[in-house]
Amino acid sequence: MRSEQEVDTAIERYADMVRRLCMVHLKNEADTEDIFQTVFLKYVLSSAAFESPEHEKAWFIRVTINACRDLLRSIFRRRTVSLDEVLETPAPADPDHREVLEAVLSLPGKYRDVVYLHYYEGYTAPQIGRLLGKNVNTVYTLLTRAKQLLRERLGGDGGNG
Amino acid sequence: MDERIREAFQQVRAGEALKQRTRAYLAQRTRGRPAAPAGRRRLAPVLACLLVMAVLGGGSWLYFVPTASIDIDVNPSLELRINRFDRVLSVEGYNDDGRELADSLDVTFWDYNDAVEAILESDTLSALLAGGEVLTITVAGSDQVQCGKILSDMESCTAGRQNARCYAAAADDVAAAHDLGLTYGKYRAYLALRALDPDVTPEEVRDMTMRELRDRILTLSPGGEAESGASGHHGWGGGYGHRWGAATP
Structure with a gap:
């Protein structure tokens, strides 16, 4: 398991990117928070050793996109919302x-x-x-x-x- | 336009509150777990390099020999060949749709779970499955332990899909299917259909969807009738139906 310091660094480094990928896929803030928890918990528990910052970034992109797709597969999550909700107020x-x-x-x-x-x-x-x-x-x-x-x-x- | 898009995305950021809630969640979920020594992770790239050297140093046949296969049938019919390290060595289409789909994918050397997930999420298959088509995944190979694990993973991967079935098959049966130019999922359907309609040919079956095959089998079965909606896990008539993950008879 990764240390608190490693996790803090990862959150500061990748939170904006994860947020943008969530915006591209998801409909609301609650789903985005679910994805944040899923992605960073996977990172905490992962024993993957990254060869470079680019490798680590690619890992975050793939895990985030897969997590978004998994979430969207749940038909209960599918609903239509306004753009304001997608972008989170304030737009x-x-x-x-x-x-x-x-x-x-x-x-x-x-x-x-x-x-x-x-x-x-x-x-x-x-x-x-x-x-x-x-x-x-x-x-x-x-x-x-x-x-x-x-x-x-x-x-x-x-x-x- | 490039710059406008870049600047617009730049405005989207993760709020501090969201980061804090994520940190709190992680702290709660990981309380009491010790952090792994960093040195152990630093060793991982070294071990990976040693593995690569070992493979390049004469053991490459270990890596490049397929030990299992995963057949995916909807109407695109595909086969993934898997090595002993659970990596995809090749993707082969077994009909025109399958070859087209195989050409659009680049999953060679991926972990088979990631590869199957990417295939099921491809535009082609996700549209077909959303439209109620039937998905059959068949696992075969010489290593029973590996095949059991793959089958279990495939069941997890398709859990929640009402129109999916997973099977294990013996390597000899898969070879018989390939001799007819069919994936194993189609071959099983062909055998079931041939028992009801001796005139059916492998060529005819090759380009039918699994749903069309299932409906035809049900229609020809004594007292059978094709369903119009999405299927559950009913049998296909003539003893063809199986539970999730049922082993090949």
């Missing part, structure tokens, strides 16, 4: 940030992980493929299609990613 004050997040969250689920991992975390398509267990060509297709959908919703040139 981002800047209307542009809000518009962008609304556009990302309105994408079909299969695009949201790759959008977050590519645009925010800066992973390449091959890296995302390894993280999510998807063929790299599938990831390229998802990114291209997501970019088209976001361009339709937000305007602009679609960026260089």
Whole structure:
């Protein structure tokens, strides 16, 4: 079992990332808190030795995405909620940030992980493929299609990613 | 647009209250458990390197020889070959849909639990299963201990899925299935259906969904009738039905 200091460091280092992945998948704060508990308890009890900070970060991404999917499989959790609830009140004050997040969250689920991992975390398509267990060509297709959908919703040139 | 997305995500942060509640939860769940000495974890990469060297130093056949297989049938029909270290060596499609799905996956050298989970969560299979299709997972191999463990893991993995069944099979039976170009799940269905309809061919069965096969078996069974809704764990008629994890007769 990991020490309290290790856990504190991990929470400070990865809590924002786990929170963003939860936002991409989940509907409300209670579910997000469940995921936080699940992910960091797994970390506490895990004896995995990480070769590098990148390896540790990839572990957190995979465990968080899997935990979100497990939670969503429970049909009792499935319900429709407003964007305010998804983003947790208060919503981002800047209307542009809000518009962008609304556009990302309105994408079909299969695009949201790759959008977050590519645009925010800066992973390449091959890296995302390894993280999510998807063929790299599938990831390229998802990114291209997501970019088209976001361009339709937000305007602009679609960026260089 | 890239920068707008990055900045928007940057605004989303975990609140201090959430972090504190998480710390409190972890403290409560782990009270009384001693922390593992850090040195033990530091040794793990060294041991991993030694293992890699041992494998590269002449024992690679140990790693690359399959000792078990996991057949997944819905209509995509796939087979995962597993080594003695529980890692996926290959994924093979047994029909056009299976080959297409296999090509879209990259789970080689994954732990089989993670691989099966990723496959069941793939867009293709999750959509089919949500639509009420039937999932059959069959475990076979030469090592009974390993096969028992895999079967148990598959039962856990599919627990809660009303339309899933898990079986164990003997390696010889799986070989007979492969001789006909079928996964074992389809082969069992083919044998059951052939007993009721001698004209049925393996080619016909290969591209049918497990649900179509089950419904046809039920329809042809004496007094049988295909169900229209999602199935429970009923038999398929003609002695084909089994409990979760029932061993191959």
